[in-house]
Amino acid sequence: MAQNARTLADGNEIPLLGLGVWQIPDGRECVDAVRWALELGYRHIDTAQAYGNERSVGEGLRESGVPRDEVFVTTKFYPAQKDPAAEAERSLERLGLGHVDLYIVHWPQGGPTWAWPGMERARELGHARSIGISNFGAAQVDELLSAASVPPVVNQVQLSPYEYRRALLDHCEGHGIALEAYSPLGTGRHLSSGTVAEIAARLGRTPAQVLIRWCIERGIPAIPKSTHRERIAENAQLFDFSLTAADLAELDALDRTGGTDVAVERPWWRG
Numbered sequence: 632m633a634q635n636a637r638t639l640a641d642g643n644e645i646p647l648l649g650l651g652v653w654q655i656p657d658g659r660e661c662v663d664a665v666r667w668a669l670e671l672g673y674r675h676i677d678t679a680q681a682y683g684n685e686r687s688v689g690e691g692l693r694e695s696g697v698p699r700d701e702v703f704v705t706t707k708f709y710p711a712q713k714d715p716a717a718e719a720e721r722s723l724e725r726l727g728l729g730h731v732d733l734y735i736v737h738w739p740q741g742g743p744t745w746a747w748p749g750m751e752r753a754r755e756l757g758h759a760r761s762i763g764i765s766n767f768g769a770a771q772v773d774e775l776l777s778a779a780s781v782p783p784v785v786n787q788v789q790l791s792p793y794e795y796r797r798a799l800l801d802h803c804e805g806h807g808i809a810l811e812a813y814s815p816l817g818t819g820r821h822l823s824s825g826t827v828a829e830i831a832a833r834l835g836r837t838p839a840q841v842l843i844r845w846c847i848e849r850g851i852p853a854i855p856k857s858t859h860r861e862r863i864a865e866n867a868q869l870f871d872f873s874l875t876a877a878d879l880a881e882l883d884a885l886d887r888t889g890g891t892d893v894a895v896e897r898p899w900w901r902g
């Protein structure tokens with residue numbers, strides 16, 4: 632797994648490819664997606680309290696027969712709640728696990744710092760091996776870093792060639808925080824990109840593989856979502872090809888964020 636994983640600042644390893652389960656309803660569809668992914672070689676599943684499908688993630692993990700200690704499991708604190716440590720315990724109960732590998736503040740609702748002592752407590756209690764954040768821009772990262780005893784090791788944001796967020800990437804990397812890419816396919820929208828299709832055709836690959844590989848080339852963990860077995864398989868065929876410097880430059884030029892250090896264009900939690 633070593634070349635397909637990245638070592639975080641706290642020494643823990645995160646596999647570069649994960650299955651994201653946002654928008655998959657709790658139940659058979661989610662259980663199957665998780666089980667298929669694990670059968671197909673994924674070793675990283677990303678869920679959240681807000682997704683309402685942690686039970687199915689745990690069930691898919693058990694049905695797969697893959698040993699718990701071979702799988703990296705992420706869940707996220709839903710910041711409309713008050714106590715990250717208590718909510719972590721509830722997550723573990725739903726997942727049927729003794730710990731998660733990564734526990735993330737889902738978004739900086741109510742400000743970037745208030746939840747962090749509870750996240751640190753969740754880690755101290757052994758509920759999570761690593762702790763991190765999601766949807767935090769550079770200014771919010773700075774505020775959190777000046778208040779934290781244990782710094783976050785991951786910031787999960789929407790990242791793709793179209794949302795490159797170069798300044799945020801550089802800022803996080805400069806502080807030992809790994810950026811992680813959610814919706815690396817732009818929730819499917821970027822699959823119809825002409826530029827991506829051209830590069831894919833040239834390489835004999837699919838647009839999804841090119842988009843996910845763009846993250847992998849930079850050591851950025853990515854969590855594409857699919858409920859289709861053949862797509863879950865397709866999205867994992869990433870480690871037997873690479874993008875050239877010219878391909879990367881062409882993809883980088885698709886950025887529509889102006890290289891921003893902001894994580895979210897329209898913060899949904901502010902109403």
Ligand code: A2P
Nearest residue numbers: 814815816817818819839855856857858859862
């Ligand atoms: P589905 O779940 O029906 O397979 P993102 O990871 O950026 O959020 O994108 C997820 C969206 O992209 C979902 O709608 C998913 O559909 C679709 N998708 C995921 N992988 C592929 C693929 N390899 N080919 C086509 N569509 C895909």
